[in-house]
Amino acid sequence: MTPSGAADRARRTPDPARTPSPTPGRSGRTPSAEPARTPKPSVRRQARRLRQGATSRTAAGVKDVAAAAGVSLGTVSNVLNRPEMVSPTTRAKVEAAMASLGFVRNESARQLRAGSSRIIAYLMLDAGNPFFTDVARGVEEAAEKAGLSVFLCNSNEDAAREANYLDLLEQQRVQGVLITPIDPDSARLSKLPDRGTPVVVVDRAIDDGEHCSVAVDDVLGGEVALTHLIELGHERIAFVGGPNTIGQVTDRRAGARAALRQAGLPAGNLVDVLTGALTVAEGRGAGQRLAGLPADRRPTAAFCANDLLALGLLQQCVSLGLRVPEDLAIVGYDDIEFAAAAAVPLTSVRQPRHLLGRTAAELLLDESSNPDHEHQRVTFTPELVVRTSTRGNT
Amino acid sequence: MTPSGAADRARRTPDPARTPSPTPGRSGRTPSAEPARTPKPSVRRQARRLRQGATSRTAAGVKDVAAAAGVSLGTVSNVLNRPEMVSPTTRAKVEAAMASLGFVRNESARQLRAGSSRIIAYLMLDAGNPFFTDVARGVEEAAEKAGLSVFLCNSNEDAAREANYLDLLEQQRVQGVLITPIDPDSARLSKLPDRGTPVVVVDRAIDDGEHCSVAVDDVLGGEVALTHLIELGHERIAFVGGPNTIGQVTDRRAGARAALRQAGLPAGNLVDVLTGALTVAEGRGAGQRLAGLPADRRPTAAFCANDLLALGLLQQCVSLGLRVPEDLAIVGYDDIEFAAAAAVPLTSVRQPRHLLGRTAAELLLDESSNPDHEHQRVTFTPELVVRTSTRGNT
DNA sequence: CAATCTTCTTGAAACCTTTCACAAACTTAC
DNA sequence: GTAAGTTTGTGAAAGGTTTCAAGAAGATTG
Numbered sequence: 024m025t026p027s028g029a030a031d032r033a034r035r036t037p038d039p040a041r042t043p044s045p046t047p048g049r050s051g052r053t054p055s056a057e058p059a060r061t062p063k064p065s066v067r068r069q070a071r072r073l074r075q076g077a078t079s080r081t082a083a084g085v086k087d088v089a090a091a092a093g094v095s096l097g098t099v100s101n102v103l104n105r106p107e108m109v110s111p112t113t114r115a116k117v118e119a120a121m122a123s124l125g126f127v128r129n130e131s132a133r134q135l136r137a138g139s140s141r142i143i144a145y146l147m148l149d150a151g152n153p154f155f156t157d158v159a160r161g162v163e164e165a166a167e168k169a170g171l172s173v174f175l176c177n178s179n180e181d182a183a184r185e186a187n188y189l190d191l192l193e194q195q196r197v198q199g200v201l202i203t204p205i206d207p208d209s210a211r212l213s214k215l216p217d218r219g220t221p222v223v224v225v226d227r228a229i230d231d232g233e234h235c236s237v238a239v240d241d242v243l244g245g246e247v248a249l250t251h252l253i254e255l256g257h258e259r260i261a262f263v264g265g266p267n268t269i270g271q272v273t274d275r276r277a278g279a280r281a282a283l284r285q286a287g288l289p290a291g292n293l294v295d296v297l298t299g300a301l302t303v304a305e306g307r308g309a310g311q312r313l314a315g316l317p318a319d320r321r322p323t324a325a326f327c328a329n330d331l332l333a334l335g336l337l338q339q340c341v342s343l344g345l346r347v348p349e350d351l352a353i354v355g356y357d358d359i360e361f362a363a364a365a366a367v368p369l370t371s372v373r374q375p376r377h378l379l380g381r382t383a384a385e386l387l388l389d390e391s392s393n394p395d396h397e398h399q400r401v402t403f404t405p406e407l408v409v410r411t412s413t414r415g416n417t
Numbered sequence: 418m419t420p421s422g423a424a425d426r427a428r429r430t431p432d433p434a435r436t437p438s439p440t441p442g443r444s445g446r447t448p449s450a451e452p453a454r455t456p457k458p459s460v461r462r463q464a465r466r467l468r469q470g471a472t473s474r475t476a477a478g479v480k481d482v483a484a485a486a487g488v489s490l491g492t493v494s495n496v497l498n499r500p501e502m503v504s505p506t507t508r509a510k511v512e513a514a515m516a517s518l519g520f521v522r523n524e525s526a527r528q529l530r531a532g533s534s535r536i537i538a539y540l541m542l543d544a545g546n547p548f549f550t551d552v553a554r555g556v557e558e559a560a561e562k563a564g565l566s567v568f569l570c571n572s573n574e575d576a577a578r579e580a581n582y583l584d585l586l587e588q589q590r591v592q593g594v595l596i597t598p599i600d601p602d603s604a605r606l607s608k609l610p611d612r613g614t615p616v617v618v619v620d621r622a623i624d625d626g627e628h629c630s631v632a633v634d635d636v637l638g639g640e641v642a643l644t645h646l647i648e649l650g651h652e653r654i655a656f657v658g659g660p661n662t663i664g665q666v667t668d669r670r671a672g673a674r675a676a677l678r679q680a681g682l683p684a685g686n687l688v689d690v691l692t693g694a695l696t697v698a699e700g701r702g703a704g705q706r707l708a709g710l711p712a713d714r715r716p717t718a719a720f721c722a723n724d725l726l727a728l729g730l731l732q733q734c735v736s737l738g739l740r741v742p743e744d745l746a747i748v749g750y751d752d753i754e755f756a757a758a759a760a761v762p763l764t765s766v767r768q769p770r771h772l773l774g775r776t777a778a779e780l781l782l783d784e785s786s787n788p789d790h791e792h793q794r795v796t797f798t799p800e801l802v803v804r805t806s807t808r809g810n811t
Numbered sequence: 812c813a814a815t816c817t818t819c820t821t822g823a824a825a826c827c828t829t830t831c832a833c834a835a836a837c838t839t840a841c
Numbered sequence: 842g843t844a845a846g847t848t849t850g851t852g853a854a855a856g857g858t859t860t861c862a863a864g865a866a867g868a869t870t871g
Contacts, residue, residue, distance in 0.1 A: 064776075067624075067794040082612055084857055095821045100859055110819060125612055130588035132857035135525040135826050142585075150553060150569065156545045163571065167578075172585050175544065175569035177557065184561075191536075191566050194524035218476055218519055230461075303754050338758040360697050361755045364732040368760070382458070400461040478827055489851045494829055504849060526827035529856055 083124040092120035103128060134196065142172050143387060144192050145225070145380075146185065146202040148269075149301065150177035152331055153359040154376055155203065158225060161380025162201060169388050171198065178205065180269070180300055186211055193220055199387040201225050205268060207236075221390040225383045227270055228400055235386040237379055237401045241271055244372040244405035245278020248326050248354045249293075251370070251407055253286045255414070257324040257352060263309045263336060264328025265297040272301070272328045275356060279326055294322050301328060306335020313351065314343040324352040324413070330359045333369055337412065341366050352413040368410035375403050477518035486514035497522060528590065536566050537781060538586050539619075539774075540579065540596040542663075543695065544571035546725055547753040548770055549597065552619060555774025556595060563782050565592065572599065574663070574694055580605055587614055593781040595619050595774075599662060601630075615784040619777045621664055622794055629780040631773055631795045635665055638766040638799035639672020642720050642748045643687075645764070645801055647680045649808070651718040651746060657703045657730060658722025659691040666695070666722045669750060673720055688716050695722060700729020707745065708737040717745065718807070724749040724756045727763055731806065735760050746807040762804035769797050
């Protein structure tokens with residue numbers, strides 16, 4: 024067999040039989056209507072296995088466990104919640120009964136009665152952005168230490184989805200909500216603490232007396248980034264970012280403007296390149312636009328509102344033949360792990376992502392357990408990390 | 418003010434007052450003990466605002482709404498669940514009462530009585546890996562279409578955390594669980610369907626008659642990757658991946674071995690470089706080890722179990738002076754968005770991430786709503802995307 | 812051995828909603 | 842103007858757990 028055998032096979036539908044669409048219940052999609060790129064699936068139906076072992080069709084509850092163990096219902100609950108209060112013998116009996124019945128505690132009932140949840144949620148702006156998943160890891164770390172679990176929710180920069188999730192979480196009576204909001208001043212958001220759900224705003228400073236917030240000084244970050252570019256001699260600089268409903272974008276731009284002003288350069292020297300979202304794809308789009316400008320009108324540097332944009336911009340510029348940093352210097356924001364591994368290692372403004380998440384979670388836990396809790400506004404300081412995309416190899 | 422002013426400020430603690438540690442409740446951490454890199458936070462305490470507006474201290478329930486609206490409790494419930502059954506006038510009254518009382522439906526009680534949850538969960542192997550967040554987006558898309566919400570959970574390749582989350586989700590009686598498991602054959606996993614929680618395994622094929630699964634043929638992917646390298650003339654090739662408890666790793670390695678065999682090369686030509694996780698950092702470590710080998714004993718190509726490893730490997734090798742692909746050709750796996758934007762654009766094995774998530778969610782929805790559901794095993798076909806990291810610029 | 816303590820166990824109430832059979836109030840049709 | 846229907850609202854039961862006052866059994870003391 025020639026080495027190319029496998030490679031050929033990779034493009035073939037492995038299952039020669041024309042199996043129906045892999046998504047049952049969906050009909051009317053003819054095979055030919057599928058985009059050429061979509062890999063063809065193979066499907067195997069399985070006979071449903073008879074569940075012989077399952078003791079009963081409906082889930083066992085404390086009552087069943089109590090009966091099986093020959094104890095009262097209250098005792099079963101004690102085994103669950105205050106095991107030290109029940110004698111070892113009884114406990115063993117109860118635990119055996121639980122195991123044999125496959126008992127799974129009904130959390131809805133528990134929470135309804137006990138009134139407390141063991142869950143906090145982090146509602147992220149964009150789960151696809153490594154910045155936020157790093158923050159999430161900090162959150163998880165702090166939560167685990169406190170014996171809580173974290174549910175992650177992804178608003179995806181979509182206000183409707185954000186509102187949906189807020190409703191849901193409030194209805195779930197979670198112990199608290201961490202959120203990187205689209206709009207930190209929205210009325211929707213400040214309602215939660217009023218009704219008893221603590222909220223900590225992450226990556227936005229806010230001062231409404233309703234929430235704690237943990238943020239990094241974005242204005243300062245923008246200032247630092249632009250000051251760096253100005254020091255390198257750049258005078259006409261693009262600001263790539265958007266939409267302007269996102270506070271991080273406007274703050275960073277404001278910082279950039281401030282730096283320009285302080286350097287005595289006219290405000291018009293900061294050229295706005297507006298994007299529809301903070302994604303790699305939008306960055307590529309921005310690159311297309313920038314590279315399309317005649318060289319004499321094109322800015323010599325670009326400051327991007329985050330690293331995803333910067334990476335997309337970088338990729339597109341390089342592939343269109345622009346040299347980075349000679350033709351266009353680029354500064355990103357966040358210093359995500361991929362920034363250092365980029366085509367041209369990216370100068371970026373680093374934020375303490377992990378610490379941000381951890382601190383936010385700790386504030387939330389304090390708020391929900393400490394009656395003397397006072398809201399705090401914690402601000403961290405960003406740090407410029409200079410790499411090849413601005414300084415070149417010299 | 419000189420342009421460097423802002424840059425200087427960035428390294429200073431903006432708040433001159435020696436504020437206590439930003440994490441209340443933690444003590445004994447002296448300022449000097451902080452690592453130098455940790456940005457210093459500024460903290461602002463806020464007096465707790467008196468809640469004048471809050472109507473009552475405890476949340477309002479249906480009963481209160483009923484009283485306020487002058488209707489019966491059952492009617493309020495009807496407004497919530499079957500609004501078409503209540504007259505417009507009454508409905509308006511009830512809705513007004515809800516709004517003025519700030520009523521938030523108690524989901525625990527609802528679920529306890531109604532017995533159904535409007536939530537599905539996706540338990541991911543690594544939320545920091547863009548591959549999985551892309552899968553998650555597919556899941557969210559399908560769920561949204563069905564009016565469900567998605568909670569994301571991150572096992573972080575940690576079996577204990579995975580088990581914890583499974584317990585939690587089962588107790589929550591979620592409508593279903595999507596999971597990319599550490600070990601798809603674990604007994605823990607097959608218990609869920611027995612007890613009524615549908616489970617769909619994502620990115621692993623499984624054939625135990627208990628779950629649906631949606632996967633991409635990893636053996637084939639490994640085969641394709643290695644065949645490509647062999648065609649380019651490489652004979653001694655590193656396989657970078659681990660730990661071996663992760664099925665994706667062993668499958669891809671198996672595929673690589675098969676390709677080697679088919680090409681008539683000895684099995685020993687595939688050099689195992691074992692990593693502790695599938696992360697960029699581990700990839701850098703592998704790069705260190707590979708670059709440290711004398712040139713004549715070093716493999717001329719590396720196939721990495723995923724793109725994170727490949728990006729780390731690439732970054733480390735480049736910074737240690739190895740040329741890619743001349744000294745070392747690299748193939749990644751997943752074709753995440755950052756692969757194309759890497760220092761040397763990465764050849765990678767693409768998987769239909771979005772489709773994977775969407776299909777999995779659709780199978781889950783079918784299982785939980787269609788009584789005639791039959792478990793399916795859907796397998797997609799991967800596709801090699803060739804870029805500079807193997808083929809060079811020629 | 813009675814009295815007092817401890818240590819375990821119990822049973823019933825409570826948590827907040829949904830559900831469902833039924834009643835009440837209107838309509839319509841003859 | 843009554844019978845039959847339709848629409849809208851009602852009240853009580855139920856769902857699975859936790860909590861807590863109180864009881865039972867056993868151990869200790871004087």
